[in-house]
Amino acid sequence: MTRPLVAAEGIVKRYGPTVALRDGRLTVETGESHALVGRNGAGKSTLVSILTGLHTPDAGTVSFDGEAAPPLSDRDAWRRKVACVYQKPTVVPGLTVAENLFINRQPTGRGGLISWRRMQAQAAELLDTWDVRVAPDAITAELKVEDRQLVEIARALSFGARFIVLDEPTAQLDNREIERLFDRMRGLQESGVTFLFISHHLQEVYEVCQTVTVLRDARWITTAPVADLPRGALVEAMAGEEVAEREAVARPAPPADAPLRLDVRGLTGVGDVFEDVDLTIRRGEVVGLAGSSGSGKIELAESLAGLHTPTGGQAELDGARLPFGDVSAALRAGVGCVPRDRHEQGLVSGMTIGDNATMSVPDRLGRYGLVGTTAKRSFARDLIQRLDIHAEGPEQPVSDLSGGNAQKVVMARALASDPRLLVLINPTAGVDVKSKESLLARVDSARDDGTAVLVVSDELDDLRRCDRVLVLFHGRVVAEHPAGWHDHQLIASIEGVDRG
Incomplete structure (x- = not known):
């Protein structure tokens, strides 16, 4: 031997x-x-x-x-x-x-x-x-x-x-x-x-x-x-027998005549990290975006939120061209975003819950560029209640919060502007089970409000809330799974395996 x-x-x-x-x-x-x-x-x-x-x-x-x-x-x-x-x-x-x-x-x-x-x-x-x-x-x-x-x-x-x-x-x-x-x-x-x-x-x-x-x-x-x-056996070993037969909950799809909110055509990112992507989301529809770490899914979502400027293609929100490479302009155009890293991109740790939750909507809190303290506190309290954020109040430093409650503050800010397109990137990463359910419930609320939602996640539980899930592989959309998919079907697409 x-x-x-x-x-x-x-x-x-x-x-x-x-x-x-x-x-x-x-x-x-x-x-x-x-x-x-x-x-x-x-x-x-x-x-x-x-x-x-x-x-x-x-x-x-x-x-x-x-x-x-x-x-x-x-x-x-x-x-x-x-x-x-x-x-x-x-x-x-x-x-x-x-x-x-x-x-x-x-x-x-x-x-x-x-x-x-x-x-x-x-x-x-x-x-x-x-x-x-x-x-x-x-x-x-x-x-x-x-x-x-x-x-x-x-x-x-x-x-x-x-x-x-x-x-x-x-x-x-x-x-x-x-x-x-x-x-x-x-x-x-x-x-x-x-x-x-x-x-x-x-x-x-x-x-x-x-x-x-x-x-x-x-x-x-x-x-x-x-x-x-066999490839199917390898996928099931990765997914686990205990979850291999779990299905995403099938829910009524948005009406076929529901207005088109987001219309993406031929979008290509810098370095072709994603290439020639077509993507549509209707009013009140939740679409998932899945793929491996190098698939381009994060860069695509961040481009729609104004963080990057694609090299080709275009995107329209309710018929108006989306601005690229300008987060403030994207916010004004009706895009809300939960970024992938709440610590580096989502929160200002030295500020309060109220400051973090309302920093995207100063125009709603006062006139002539002046933010009213009472208005901000009231607005923040409403967000804290809506998101079930466990905190002493708007004046508490966001750095004092648990991971789940901190992520709820990031979600609160994304929802504060009443976006027509909500981009969620790994929205439940690093949070406890109860916080995860609370955050995902906000996805259902946004759907009911008519918001177009894009969920980009590595977590299958996040994607189960979606009406359909698109899979990116080497920067291209290679599969689409309607609600009701099995775990092993989605994982096979993500990993580039043909189970047939």
């Missing part, structure tokens, strides 16, 4: 009260490409952070080729064991390929000065050894994304590591670039390199991996040869 190259057993990791991993396991054999899959929040990132020496597990063991993992403080030892190539490159864009390969370890000559000639020669030899076809003197920022990733892989291999973690490596690549990356992975495997491949696109697992491990709800679920695991 040969020892596995990497073995993790019984990994437990907590961050305060949150259990990020309660039973993480992984066994990777030498020379294989091993897929690690699971829905957002399954524990993949936590396990990778432990496998790469960024964090210490609270319980469990990690070993490389039968030897215990190095202590966290021995970074050189970790570099000789493992490296991670992330979705966002870690190379320095303004430096050459050679400079990136030997950063902080440049060869020196007389007097301890950097020997540029030796560095160029060593870089050329390293690139040739691993068949990375880029020039050592090329500026890294001018390389294609796939070539930057290969430079990062070559740099890791130069330390002696033969275990490479690829974290969503195809998120920024087109189909042709993906195939070229896979060809290089296969070639490197033949040279003895082992990969841990993380992707939300399950068809890629079947194209390039030999073994797959599934995490769900912070636990190990199964490890199996890819060839022995």
